[in-house]
Amino acid sequence: MNPAARVGALALIAALGAFAARAQIAQTDRKSGSAFMSAQTQEMQRDDGANPAMLAALDGEALWKAKTGDAAKSCADCHGEAQTSMKGVAARYPAYNEASAAPIDLQGRINLCRQDQQKATPLAPESRDLLALSAFIGLQSRGMATAPPDDPRLTPFRERGRALWSQRMGQLNFSCAQCHDDNWGKHLGSAPIPQAHANAYPIYRLEWQGMGSLQRRLRNCMSGVRAQAFPYGAQEFVELELHLAERARGMAVETPGVRP
Amino acid sequence: MARALVNVPAKVKRGDVVEIKVLISHPMETGFRPTPDGKFYPRDILKSFACTYDGEHVFSAELFPAVSANPFFSFTVVATQTGVLTFSWTDDKDQTQVQTAKIEVE
Numbered sequence: 001m002n003p004a005a006r007v008g009a010l011a012l013i014a015a016l017g018a019f020a021a022r023a024q025i026a027q028t029d030r031k032s033g034s035a036f037m038s039a040q041t042q043e044m045q046r047d048d049g050a051n052p053a054m055l056a057a058l059d060g061e062a063l064w065k066a067k068t069g070d071a072a073k074s075c076a077d078c079h080g081e082a083q084t085s086m087k088g089v090a091a092r093y094p095a096y097n098e099a100s101a102a103p104i105d106l107q108g109r110i111n112l113c114r115q116d117q118q119k120a121t122p123l124a125p126e127s128r129d130l131l132a133l134s135a136f137i138g139l140q141s142r143g144m145a146t147a148p149p150d151d152p153r154l155t156p157f158r159e160r161g162r163a164l165w166s167q168r169m170g171q172l173n174f175s176c177a178q179c180h181d182d183n184w185g186k187h188l189g190s191a192p193i194p195q196a197h198a199n200a201y202p203i204y205r206l207e208w209q210g211m212g213s214l215q216r217r218l219r220n221c222m223s224g225v226r227a228q229a230f231p232y233g234a235q236e237f238v239e240l241e242l243h244l245a246e247r248a249r250g251m252a253v254e255t256p257g258v259r260p
Numbered sequence: 261m262a263r264a265l266v267n268v269p270a271k272v273k274r275g276d277v278v279e280i281k282v283l284i285s286h287p288m289e290t291g292f293r294p295t296p297d298g299k300f301y302p303r304d305i306l307k308s309f310a311c312t313y314d315g316e317h318v319f320s321a322e323l324f325p326a327v328s329a330n331p332f333f334s335f336t337v338v339a340t341q342t343g344v345l346t347f348s349w350t351d352d353k354d355q356t357q358v359q360t361a362k363i364e365v366e
Contacts, residue, residue: 047281048265049265049267049281049283050281050283050332050334051283052283052285052329052330052332054265054283055263055265055283055285055330058263058265059263059285206328209287209288209328209329209330210287210329
């Protein structure tokens with residue numbers, strides 16, 4: 001390689017390095033999705049009397065105390081008062097599950113408990129009851145910092161999630177990172193592109209006129225780029241959730257959130 | 261029956277203008293949304309909402325299919341006396357649900 005070509009190659013490497021650096025959002029630039037909403041929607045989330053997601057959380061509180069399944073046990077029979085026992089739980093999920101040797105998210109955890117402890121049928125994804133329970137459990141972590149566990153067994157799964165995050169997909173051939181790392185703050189049509197921090201799920205989305213989980217939102221984005229969405233409960237989603245939790249480490253939990 | 265969040269300040273001064281907020285859990289199905297087999301989900305909305313303050317009618321509203329799911333009402337009353345606010349709402353099947361809240365005037 002002649003000296004001029006070597007300088008050119010170095011410049012190219014430096015340029016690629018700068019691109020990579022831009023791709024990740026700096027800690028000080030991180031903003032919750034609520035920062036991109038209108039003042040009215042922010043107020044709706046802030047005011048518990050106006051936040052429609054609180055209706056789901058109240059339903060969840062009733063379910064927490066209701067005995068169900070062949071074991072005729074309620075969540076409260078084992079876990080006691082959710083206000084103390086569930087504090088910080090939603091902030092650290094997804095977590096590693098020994099039995100399946102894989103990570104599970106909070107909704108997966110709820111369904112495992114239903115099957116193993118309550119001897120009840122698992123709740124269907126996006127069912128009213130599952131969203132209500134996860135909203136109620138999530139509410140107990142509101143205001144706490146997102147704190148994904150430092151479990152080395154999660155690392156390979158989180159790495160796969162990170163790879164999926166920058167994997168181009170769909171007919172439009174976009175990756176998550178291209179919108180949410182590289183172009184946040186700009187607009188898609190009239191809608192601002194947020195940074196995609198998953199710190200308020202499950203959310204009440206005004207467009208949906210109802211509650212929805214993070215997986216519903218991810219499927220929404222996937223069909224947006226004309227990709228075949230993973231099915232609910234897919235391992236890929238849990239891996240993406242792990243990466244998102246790491247990305248939002250330290251950010252305050254807003255569950256149950258409102259989004260436009 | 262539907263869950264509702266009623267927000268009334270517990271203690272107020274006489275003559276104060278008080279904001280009352282009510283959030284009712286309801287799907288407000290318009291009747292225009294198609295099912296997978298091409299029919300329509302039957303209409304199921306709240307038709308009316310009313311509030312009385314110690315028996316006196318202070319607020320009412322008619323609702324239509326364009327109102328969002330989980331309708332939210334916010335209105336003000338002048339706190340004249342300690343009493344009971346009664347909220348009632350009626351759905352398409354003419355079933356009425358009633359919820360009350362106490363307001364204490366100093």
